[in-house]
Amino acid sequence: NAGVTQTPKFQVLKTGQSMTLQCAQDMNHEYMSWYRQDPGMGLRLIHYSVGAGITDQGEVPNGYNVSRSTTEDFPLRLLSAAPSQTSVYFCASSYVGGGYGYTFGSGTRLTVV
């Protein structure tokens, strides 16, 4: 049981480049979400999904896109990377909207230069 798998672990991008952060879970969780973690800011919700075909914006959605074509996968797309998007990104999943506790991936550390 792999849980939540995020790839890549580390990434360096140039300003203006685009990329996709991958997230996959094998627990049949309906709920998936993306957070970014910055020093002193805690975890901030970017986008979330309550099931395949359904996504919604979180607290800091600008500059990011998501889609949910399957229950297992929830990729996060950076459309045109900016230095302000330098952060650690976490994907999390749950059976319901978080009340039973999210399972987090190990994170992707992204640097935009």
Place this chain on the structure above:
Amino acid sequence: GQQLNQSPQSMFIQEGEDVSMNCTSSSIFNTWLWYKQEPGEGPVLLIALYKAGELTSNGRLTAQFGITRKDSFLNISASIPSDVGIYFCAGQEDGGANSKLTFGKGITLSVRP
């Protein structure tokens, strides 16, 4: 939006000491969760609380759901070096499928041997 307050941002204790953390909110939450994040990893669920006044233990960790539903407490007894990490509280307003978790900014715990 909702906010969860955790302070101080950092705590330094001696091995063997007990430490208490609290988390407060201006809003009522129906679920409280405590997570621990170790360096380079995603947060891991420690304790989940579902009922006002509930007291739950997990080894040396004990957490309580405040009677007012606006706060929660985490106590670590007889601390050891592996307790170092960031401790996050999280709250959920209701158990609906679309209900997101709100996270505090976390407290970084350091344990001196």
